[in-house]
Amino acid sequence: MVKFRTPIGARIRRKRIAAGLSQVALARMLGISASYLNLIENNKRSIGGKLLLRIGERLGIDLEHLSGESEARTIAAIGDLMAEPLMRGIEIEPQAVRDLVARFPDAGTALARLHRAYADATMEIETLRHRLKSDPLLSEMLHEILNRIAGIKSGAEILADIPDITEEERRRFITTINTEARELVPTTQSLLAYFDQTSARQRPVSPIREVDEAIIAHNNHFPELETIAEALRGEIAGTGPIAEQPLAAALERRFGIACRIGGSADPGTPELVFPDTTPRPARIFRMLRAYASHASAESLGQTMHRLELSTEEARGLALRALSSYVAGAIMMPYDAFLGMAEENRYDVELLSVLAGVSFEQAAHRLVTLRGKGREGLPFGFLRADRSGRLTKRFPLPGLTIPGFGHGCPLWPIYDAFATSGVVRQVSVFPGGGRFLLVARTVSKHAARFGQKPLTFSIMLACDVVHADRTVYGDGLDLGGAPVEVGPSCVPCPRLSCAHRQEIPA
Structure with a gap:
């Protein structure tokens, strides 16, 4: 499977040309080289933070329109779609997907919705399969239906295959067949009504x-x-x-x-x-x-x-x-908390103490600091339980996070369960995005003796270009070899990964 970059470069190029600016002129205004701007316009470099703000200001583009986050979500959904076994054998070029999403966003959204509907239908089938195996009401009705069909079949075979039975025996077998057939009708109707109710409860998309x-x-x-x-x-x-x-x-x-x-x-x-x-x-x-x-x-x-x-x-x-x-x-009032976060370089543990909140509350609040013109550092957010299942998420462009299930076993969100402190890691995703990942466990309540605490792991992620704005980037070799990670095992293209737990798509 191929991962795709957000196609905002073409949008920047179109705006630059419409403004009558050359690459050299715009690059000079932005304080970057013309060659770097060329890479951005050809979608070969991800951008964010202050550079994205400067581009928006120079070209008069709204930041929400320029960030490409909606396109990133659509591209990620198309990537998930191409990982489905149903798509095996279909090759798609990264540029084709970028062009599709950039030029025909509604078509990309339609593909994303269809994939979501397909995933929900697959989940519903699995639920029904499990219900057929474990639901006592279904088991009872199916058992009764099979027994009555067996009785009808047995009586019919005797009537057809044994010519020398008495007339009394023949009447008795016919009566038994009629009785079983009559009793079969209400049971079958009950079964159909049960599935009608199940169908009525189905939703095109799971509510959560x-x-x-x-x-x-x-x-x-x-x-x-x-x-x-x-x-x-x-x-x-x-x-x-x-x-x-x-x-x-x-x-x-x-x-x-x-x-x-x-x-x-x-x-x-x-x-x-x-x-x-x-x-x-x-x-x-x-x-x-x-x-x-x-x-x-x-x-x-x-x-x-x-x-x-x-x-x-x-x-x-x-x-x-x-x-x-x-x-x-x-x-955590917006302006006060944003100022506190900037002053303390996004030290979540310190922020939680200063604001009188939990680590998870402070981490989650950082993700909401997206006010226009006064944005905080852009973070992705994840929460996982001890089984590894992801229970909360907020992705970023280039940070591929599955919509449900488990994530990559190489994420520090899972390492955090083995320690009481903060775990940090520079990671690179298959699409080339490099992120600083920071994780720590939290307990929802203190446990008495004999009680197992309710524990989760919280992970924040930011583009590595912002890492030096945080305390978590201190002492890390941000330009060194990152840990190669993926979204989760099934869609991950790293076929030689020793930590793989699922057959790759």
Whole structure:
């Protein structure tokens, strides 16, 4: 399988020519060589950060239009499509895909949607196959149907093959066949009704993936929610820090939601009950999410509807995700947190201490710092559980991340489970993108003796050109030989990799 670069070079070239600038003139304005600009325009160099900003300013191109992130997602989806066994034997040139996405973006989007629908249908088939094996109701109905068909077949064979049976025996066999046939009808109808209900429950896209893709399409940044968060923070805490007890009192006073630690929830009472092992940042986050969902229900609903989701289940998940976004923005106000991140060179552990939040909360907030004209360092984000399954993701152009399942075993997100500290690594992906990957484990709650802690691994990724802006680039040979990684084993083209766990596509 071939990985493809984002085709933004052609867009830059067209804008440069329309502006009447030569490569030499534009390169001089940007402070780079004409040969380097030529590589960019021919999609042989990835760009980002301040250089991307300067190009946008000089050519009058909006950064969102210039970054090529939507094209990168489409190209990655086409790459996943070409990795499917169904496509074996079909060769496609990288330039052809770049041209398709650059010249006919709707066609590229159509291919991406078709692949997503195909993946969802395949998953549904696997689910039904598992259900046929393990569902007791299905097993019972199928067993009954097979038994009755066997009875009918046996009686019919006797009538057809044994000529000297008595008339009484013949009537008895005919009666048995009629009875089995009549009893077979309602069982078969029940089975058909069961599958009709299953079919009605099917969705063209899984709700979680649909919500993920919608949020990623909005660059995981919602200016209107930032405004809401700023207003709610002033309402809750003024200019001071978020304190747990006043927040709990505000929740109960305004919305009748009581908060307590320990015990079990009363189903008839609106309350938040926290296990006594829940860390303070997690308690505050949940209270803020509840406050935001009640105080800004109408605004959250408007933002959710703009995501254009297809099912009620997806819309419910989106409302929860958007409420969580507001909660994180209340805990870490945009401008203050961005300034703190820049000042401390994106040291996530230090930022979590300074902001009074968890490592995961600080890492996730960094990914949302995409405000136009005041962007933070662009990060990709991943979370994995102990089984290796990816449970949260936010990709970057060139950083190929599977939509579900497991990632590359060579990512430091998996190494982090073996240590209590931060693991960092310079990696190169099959498409040529070089990234600084930083990972650390986090525990969702403190465990009592005898309890197994709920542990995840969090990984941030940034283009290696930004690595020196972070503390994590210190002491690393950023120009040395990187670790060769892939997206996951099936689509990875590194056929000689000793860590491969799946047959390559």
